[in-house]
Amino acid sequence: MRVEIWSDIACPWCYIGKARFEKGLAAFAHRDDVEVVHRSFELDPNRPKGDTAPVIDMLARKYGRTLDEARAMEAHVASNAHSEGLGYRTEGRDHGNTFDIHRLLHLAKDRGRQNDLLDLAYRANFAEERSVFDTETLVRLGVEAGLDETEVRSVLADETAYADAVRADEREAAELGANGVPFFVLDRRYGISGGQPAEIFTQTLEQAWQGRTMQPAGTDAPACDADGTCEV
Secondary structure: OOEEEEOOOHHHHHHHHHHHHHHHHHOOOOHHHHHHEEEEEEOOOOOOOOEEEEHHHHHHHHHHOOOOHHHHHHHHHHHHHHOOOOOOOOOOOOOOOOOHHHHHHHHHHHOHHHHHHHHHHHHHHHHHOOOOHHHHHHHHHHOOOOOHHHHHHHHHHHOOOOOOHHHHHHHHHHHHOOOHHHHOOOOOOOOEEEEOEEEEHHHHHHHHHOOOOOOOEEOOOOOOEEEOOOOO
């Protein structure tokens, strides 16, 4: 069975949803027969490279909230992250264009290190004081994930490297009707949207294994929309 996950490193519900999916997968009897593939989805593709802003400021501007209200929104997401055993900083994080990260994740996929890099990037973005929108940080993360430094630098320096792969993932997401992330597709027959509880993932894995007719599952779970808006 193949599970494809469309996500963006800037999406907190993708970070939380990945942890919940992995818990659900761990409870699935046929987990060793499941191939997991991570696919690209940019929440803010039109944001210029290098243009970053503090997350709290971005949330306040996007939702028309005060800074205190934006901090409360982040605290709510942090509570969900902490309940999954994940680190989450509510202050001092940046928001920016994630195209380079997605390109690097495709390199990591080719080298069999995609999940390692994704976990490191999520942790750097949400739990540590490291901006994933800085080239040198991406280089260090790539090396930590087991990639060759020279190859990482070469990919990051060439804006065309893996660009087609990122765009292909995004087109496919649109064709499948995904307008937010995280978005999970099981064997191209079952779809799950949002950071669902682990039990929902286990149930849907079991349904897909049994070969039932496709049914969308759990469309009301928190997710981040294509315009970059994240439910709280």
